[in-house]
Amino acid sequence: MNLRAITFGVCLILLMHKANAQCGETGTTLLIETEASLLELAGCDTIYGSLHIHQWDISDVDALSSLQFVEGDLILEENISLLNIEGLSALTHIGGNLELISNFTLASLNGLQNLVYVGGDLRLDGNITLEEIDALSGVTHVGGDIRVMENHVLQNLHGLSGISAVEGNLILNEQNLILNSLQGLSNVTSVGGALFISLPALLSLDGLQNLTWVGGDLEIRDMVLLANVNPLESLISIGGTLTIAQNSSMVHINGLYSLESVGQNLSIHNNTALGTCCGVLPVIEEDGVFGTVMLNLNGNGCNTIEEIALDCAELIGEHSLPELTVVVNQHQKHVRVTCTEDGVYRLWSADGRIHETGKVNKGEQQIIQLPSAGIFGVTMVTQDVALTRKVAIL
Template sequence: IQYNNTLGICDARSICEYLVSPNGSVAISGNPSNCSTKEQIEDACAAHCLVEGIVFTSQSEIDDYQINYPDCNSIEGDVTIMGADIENLNGLSNLISIWGNLTISQNPLLPSLVSLNNLDLIGGDLIITGNENLISFSGMSYINSIYGNLEIIGNNIASLNGLYNLESVWGDLIIKQNPLLVDLEELGNLIYIAGNLDIGINASMTSLNGLESITNIGGSVEIYENALSSIDGLQGIASTGENLVLSGISDIVDLSSLNSDLSIGANITISSNPNLLNLEGLENINHINGTLSIENNLSLISLSGIGYWVSIGENLSIAHNPELANLQGLNYVFGVGGDLTVFDNQSLDDISGLHNISNIGGLLSIHENGSLTSLSGLGNINPGSIIGLSIFNNGLLTTCDVQSICDYLASPNGTIEVYNNYTGCNSPEEVEAACVSQCLPNGITFMTQEQIDDFQTDYPDCTEIEGDVEIEGNTITNLDGLINIQLIDGELEIHDNNQLSSLLGLASLSSINGSISIHNNPQLSNINGLNSITNIDGHLFVSYNQNLVNFSGLVSLTTIDYSFNVSFNDALIDFNGLYNLISIGNLFTIDSNPALEDMTGLNQLENVGGSLTFFNNTSLANMSGLESLTSVGSNLYIEDNPLLASVTALSGITEIGNMLYISNNDAIASLSGLDSIQPNSITDLTITNNETLSTCHVQSICDYLISPNGTILIENNAPGCNTQTEVYDACWVKVNEASAIENKIQIFPNPAKNTITILNPSKVEIKEVIIYSPSGSVILQKKSAVNTIDISKLQPGLYFVEVKTEMGNVRRKLIVE
């Protein structure tokens, strides 16, 4: 045992027994005190005692311990403390190590563990349960690892004071049924849990703060039935070995506090969260090994936030969510390994968000959904992957004749239950009859004007096309023969039609359950004809339409569930026609549209779920039209727009989900307009090769430079924004000359040793005070109104103090002596 710089405990039983009767060589050196020589380890081993452990049931047994067991400060076995009259543990003050479990249970008079303050090793579980007067964990301050479970159950503690040096738990961490426990702040140094994290039924717990440093959980994370207003504190957890359970959390509205790179080893259960509105926070998970259950969330209105989940290894269950109207958000799920169950969602009237699922491995069960009228969205499931079919008690369900159901009924692999739905879907026989009259389940391709003109003759009464529709032909001049089409259950592709000048023949089309692609139609100047489309379940691609001027014709469109790509449209001037577009589920790319001047027409757009990219639009002068935009889910990417002079129209954006990238925009002089972006939502920052850009010191950039979340590259811009240092200096000038003068806030004394006082003569409200290291790391944070701050624990050196007030933020340098 040699040259282990932090090794301080070597007297494990196996080592002790080996040194008594060695089978070979012994070499012990270069370790810290207590473990640096063979003799030191033997001395520690000699102090071991009570191999079978000990149980204390009375105060007298505690008091007599050192008399009955002189020099016994390292107990080999388990220690149990359980006594109705035990008031203190003073008699155990000599204990240094317990190699087994330590259980402190059912001691109604015990207020403190302070007498255990010499204990620095627990080799097994630490179980503290049912101590109704225990108010503090003082006495545990030398414990930095627990080699079994840590169980804190059924105590009346208000905090975990005393556990602040704990760094790892090699079993489960269980904290539940502690009615007065408010938060977990004292666990701020905990970084690893090998087993489960189980926090539940703590009636006063309003915060999980204190868990921020934990990065990996070997087992499950289960958070349930606490009084939490958010799940802040879980953001550091990047992976769980097993399940994620979030249940009975009364006040959370989304899951945005979860780590953006979270990986789940088994199941995800989101249940009984009465105020949960959506699933934002799960965007970057792309696979679940186990089951996804979303159940009993009374206010859930959207599954947005699920993002790019490709597959679910076992079951998918959506049940008892009374306000959920559709399943948009599951659009990227391609496979379910077990049962697919949609049960008792009384507002659910649209399941088209399931249209990309091609395989399941179990029962397909749709029942008790009172508003559902159609199974459109299930048509792409391979019928051979369906093991059983249950469709019942959906009172308004009349359309069940989607392709997968029809094919399954023709050649079933298992049970069939179809009953108590509406006419047309009230029995297997009714569904089979409807299947016979299906229209073009494999789709259709139109390549000539003659095919268009003859459509109604060739397919009489075909108003709803089950498959994809492709329109591609040099002779096609109009689509008038398609005027009866009302629904396309697949994709719509209109491309390479050299003579097509109008889409008015599609005027009856009101629903498309897939993507729309409009590509290389040189005579098309607008999109009139798609006026009834309100939602696009897939992507919208509009590219290489040389005469397209605007988006007139999409006036009813409110949401695009996936990406919106607008590229290489030579005549496109603006986005007029998209007046009602509110949300784009994924990427929004504006690329190489040489006549585009601004973004007029997008005035209602609030959210882009993925990256927002402006690239090589040579006439784009400003972003007017995007004033309502508040969030971007991934990168904000602005590059090679030579006339772009202003981004002020982006002033409503408060968060992005990844990189802020601004490069090669020759005319831009200022980043004013990006001020409101929350700096912690920026992962990386690149500002390069903008030859007139001199003003980069907007609030979001300044705050990011103080506490960066990732890389920073600032170069080859105009003076003032040519390097990171130039921007940083400009930020300080801005704050010191503006905010400090306005608020008259000072820090005294400076330099300081023990405390500092915030002088606030103008009496503005101070919301938060943060002390940063020179590298930008948060050293100390006070989130309530304070005047005096203890800095006695800070090392001498330079720090930065940021005072956040109702009138703005003030930053000051602080010298600690």
């Protein structure tokens, strides 16, 4: 090998090292605080380590138009003149967190349409002009928490429609002042950590109808317009504490009929209009609450277990009585009902709606066709008692 070839090889290695150094190093953070330092990243398709852009007068990130992969975190924080992030249109993968914090002039996340993977947390916090996050709809995996907080004009969560499982906590706080829809969460079936919802403009929990499991606490509080929790009819298990508090318009929580287990406490308090708590009676009576049941300062009927049982006697009945037999046929999607006394049956769904009523004679069999998959109750009212059985059609 001649000297010229050796010299060329050494120069090439040095140039590659310089290029890689400009694009960061594993385990370190590139802090961008000037326009000039941002321009130095032009041409980088990968950031080795994390990238933190914290610059008062930057208006765009067009210099990052080649960026496809961030090994660590991508943080855009306190960029008060940032108008758009369309320069991130090639980005597909973030190994760590994606954090957009206090970017006071950013109205959308256009530019993140090709992002599919976030290995850590997704945090949207204090972006007071952020109206929509639709550009995140291609994201199918978030490995940590999802936190949406203090985005004053954010209207919906449609950009989270690709998420089926939240690995960490899901936090939606009260400073999202006009956020009035959870429909973007309609594919979420599980939350590995806590689920905290406190949104003053929210009318309904529609969007949570497929949620079956919360690994940590579930807290629903301080929502002045929310009347019920009907969309939680698929929820079976809560690993931590269930708290429903200070929801001044809530009148019933019948949507929790399917709940089988609460790993810690059950706390329902300061819901002044709440008068029907039948939805939590099964999990209480069947010893599904592994901590303390705390009920106080609700409307009449929801302040003691005895009040709930008395108020719901006609609907729920005595679960342990053997007179009512309900056999499920999953293939035909119907149930066969027999009773040792004459009575009138009601078929109802977990949201409290009555789907069918009819008469059953003593010892005779009645076949009831179910309208769809889901959780249903069959209540038999005899001369002396109301009996209920829950069934699930898969």
